[in-house]
Amino acid sequence: xxxxxxxxxxxxxxxxxxxxxxxxxxxxxxxxxxxxxxxxxxxxxxxxxxxxxxxxxxxxxxxxxxxxxxxxxxxxxxxxxxxxxxxxxxxxxxxxxxxxxxxxxxxxxxxxxxxxxxxxxxxxxxxxxxxxxxxxxxxxxxxxxxxxxxxxxxxxxxxxxxxxxxxxxxxxxxxxxxxxxxxxxxxxxxxxxxxxxxxxxxxxxxxxxxxxxxxxxxxxxxxxxxxxxxxxxxxxxxxxxxxxxxxxxxxxxxxxxxxxxxxxxxxxxxxxxxxxxxxxxxxxxxxxxxxxxxxxxxxxxxxxxxxxxxxxxxxxxxxxxxxxxxxxxxxxxxxxxxxxxxxxxxxxxxxxxxxxxxxxxxxxxxxxxxxxxxxxxxxxxxxxxxxxxxxxxxxxxxxxxxxxxxxxxxxxxxxxxxxxxxxxxxxxxxxxxxxxxxxxx
Numbered sequence: 070x071x072x073x074x075x076x077x078x079x080x081x082x083x084x085x086x087x088x089x090x091x092x093x094x095x096x097x098x099x100x101x102x103x104x105x106x107x108x109x110x111x112x113x114x115x116x117x118x119x120x121x122x123x124x125x126x127x128x129x130x131x132x133x134x135x136x137x138x139x140x141x142x143x144x145x146x147x148x149x150x151x152x153x154x155x156x157x158x159x160x161x162x163x164x165x166x167x168x169x170x171x172x173x174x175x176x177x178x179x180x181x182x183x184x185x186x187x188x189x190x191x192x193x194x195x196x197x198x199x200x201x202x203x204x205x206x207x208x209x210x211x212x213x214x215x216x217x218x219x220x221x222x223x224x225x226x227x228x229x230x231x232x233x234x235x236x237x238x239x240x241x242x243x244x245x246x247x248x249x250x251x252x253x254x255x256x257x258x259x260x261x262x263x264x265x266x267x268x269x270x271x272x273x274x275x276x277x278x279x280x281x282x283x284x285x286x287x288x289x290x291x292x293x294x295x296x297x298x299x300x301x302x303x304x305x306x307x308x309x310x311x312x313x314x315x316x317x318x319x320x321x322x323x324x325x326x327x328x329x330x331x332x333x334x335x336x337x338x339x340x341x342x343x344x345x346x347x348x349x350x351x352x353x354x355x356x357x358x359x360x361x362x363x364x365x366x367x368x369x370x371x372x373x374x375x376x377x378x379x380x381x382x383x384x385x386x387x388x389x390x391x392x393x394x395x396x397x398x399x400x401x402x403x404x405x406x407x408x409x410x411x412x413x414x415x416x417x418x419x420x421x422x423x424x425x426x427x428x429x430x431x432x433x434x435x436x437x438x439x440x441x442x443x444x445x446x447x448x449x450x451x452x453x454x455x456x457x458x459x460x461x462x463x464x465x466x467x468x469x470x471x472x473x474x475x476x477x478x479x480x481x482x483x484x485x486x487x488x489x490x491x492x493x494x495x496x497x498x499x500x501x502x503x504x505x506x507x508x509x510x
Contacts, residue, residue, distance in 0.1 A: 079435060081390075085383070086438045089266075092273035099332045102222035108201045109136035109217065110188060114180040115153075115208035116143040116173075122208050123152050126163060129206065132214040139187065141166040141180040144173035164191075177284065178305035178312035181205065185294060185304055201291035202226060205313075209338050210285045211241060216333040220288050225330060230278075232293030232325025233317060235271065236286040237332075238263040240339035252341030258469035259339040259346075261446045261462060271329035278326030279377035281384070282317035286335030289316070296323045311356030318363055318381070324372050347476060354388040354473070354480035361385040391477035439467035 111129055115122050122140065129138050140153040142165060150167065157163045166184045168174075185203075192201065202220070206212055216236060221227060225234045240260035245253060274280040282289075294304040297319045305312045306319070317327050340346045367373055367381045443463020447454050 079431060083434065083438070086441075089269040089273050090441075092276055093269045095276075096272045096331065099219040099224040099330050100222045101218035102220075102225065102227045104217035104221045105135075106200065107217075107221055107226060108196075109133065110201065110203050111136055111138045112141065112181055112184045112203055112205045113138060113208055113210075114141045114143065114177050114184075114205070115149055116145045117147045117149060118145070118208035119148040119152055122149055123156065125206070125208055125210060126153065126156050128211055130160060130163065132212065133217070136162070138163045139166055139184045140164070141168065141184050143168050143180050144170050176312065178303070178315075181305045181312070182303045185298070188291075198292040198295060199229070199290060203289050203291060203294065205284065205287040205289075206335065207285040207337050211336045212236075212286065213333045213335065216286075216335075219330050219332045224328065226288070226290060228326075230326050231328055232290050232320045232323075233280075233282050233327040234288040235280055235282050235327070235329045236288070237268055237330070237334040238283060238286060239334050239336045241336035242338050242341075249341075254465055255343065255346065255469070256339030256341050257462060258466050260450075261442060261466050262469070264450055265442045265446045266466075268329070268331050272331065274377075274380050275328045277374050277376035277380065278328065279321055279373070279380055280317070280327045280329035282313050282320070282327060284313040285337050287313055287316075289320070290325070293320055293323070293325045296325070311353065311360060314356065314360060314384075315363075318360070318367070321372055321377065322366060322370055343472075347472060347479070350472060350476040351479040351483070354391075354476045355483055357384060357388050358480055358484055387473075388477040388480055391474050392481060395474055395478065436464070436467050439463045439470065442466055 111133070113122070113125060113129075126138055126140060129136070140157075140163065142150045142153055150165075153163070153165050157165050164187070166180075166187050168180065168183055173180075188203070192198075204212070213236070219225060220234050220236070225231060240256050240263070243256050243260045271280050289304075297304045297316070300323055301319060304316065304319075306315045320327055340349065364382065364385060367378055373381070440460055440463035443461070443466055444456070444459045446462060447456065447459030451459075
């Protein structure tokens with residue numbers, strides 16, 4: 070059992086990797102559409118973002134002069150409210166959605182729902198809401214100035230069945246500055262994770278119309294948000310700590326399709342500090358576990374294809390698979406300790422000699438997909454770097470992936486203890502930790 074189960078888990082991982090590569094190979098460039106055919110609105114949720122919010126809003130207004138920018142100030146304790154109020158006073162297309170306690174600080178989903186309500190009051194009653202597009206951008210996000218072209222094209226909102234579009238996510242600080250060399254490599258691993266591994270998974274999901282929506286660079290059709298609000302009271306839920314992924318699930322449950330466009334991008338800051346990264350990924354893992362409650366609705370929905378069902382279930386059980394692998398490893402360690410205590414090291418050595426070729430093959434096979442991602446990443450995004458560097462990046466990505474195991478354990482412990490509060494991920498430009506909030510990404 071201790072040998073068969075790792076083989077099964079590894080087999081599932083390899084099958085998924087091969088299907089992702091196949092989807093990547095079949096992906097074609099997205100044709101541009103006519104951005105003028107749509108009305109564009111940015112939602113920028115923030116709390117204690119004085120270090121970045123001014124630059125973000127100024128860049129959005131410069132790059133997208135015809136769009137409206139709605140900044141949701143979730144009762145900031147710093148100068149965030151003052152900064153965005155000054156920007157709004159000078160620019161009629163910048164609007165502030167001010168939230169105050171006790172209604173503020175209820176999570177990113179609640180903040181976005183407040184902006185949705187304000188947008189509804191702002192738009193004329195005769196607005197064609199199928200032509201209104203909402204884009205969620207992080208307080209430190211920078212969107213490709215040409216993003217509206219492919220997003221409005223036939224692969225995006227030019228298709229009336231598309232309710233949500235997610236663009237590629239990149240780490241803006243991948244080349245520095247970083248506080249130390251390990252931090253540089255950590256940010257590089259995050260960039261690889263999103264640029265090739267996540268992008269490949271999204272290419273697979275896009276083929277079934279069920280791409281996952283993220284919290285940064287998330288485009289949604291207003292009429293799709295309306296349909297979800299009619300069924301669920303609000304477009305964004307947030308009950309599973311992943312309001313972005315939940316929104317995508319609700320969009321599919323309500324008959325819309327979602328897609329991913331790798332032809333355009335949004336950047337954000339990578340996290341050079343392991344503790345911040347682990348806190349962020351623990352939230353994501355706990356969110357995946359919480360989203361498992363949607364499994365019955367996904368299985369019974371007529372809007373989910375067979376492939377979309379498998380992709381959703383795969384997302385739900387990922388943390389459980391990590392926990393299962395850890396349980397197998399712990400059981401093997403305990404059995405080894407018991408054997409050594411009773412019989413000494415000789416029986417252990419004999420068994421190790423018998424199975425080490427199989428273990429060596431398993432280790433090699435497990436690392437090869439990550440080396441492949443490193444090679445693909447170098448070729449696509451850093452062709453000036455050497456092939457050996459690409460292989461080294463792939464090896465770093467393999468080691469980086471092990472953070473999923475402690476993150477899954479922490480997520481399970483938090484879920485069992487009923488802990489759902491989160492601390493805002495501190496920006497790299499901030500000098501002191503921010504207070505508790507549920508707006509981290």
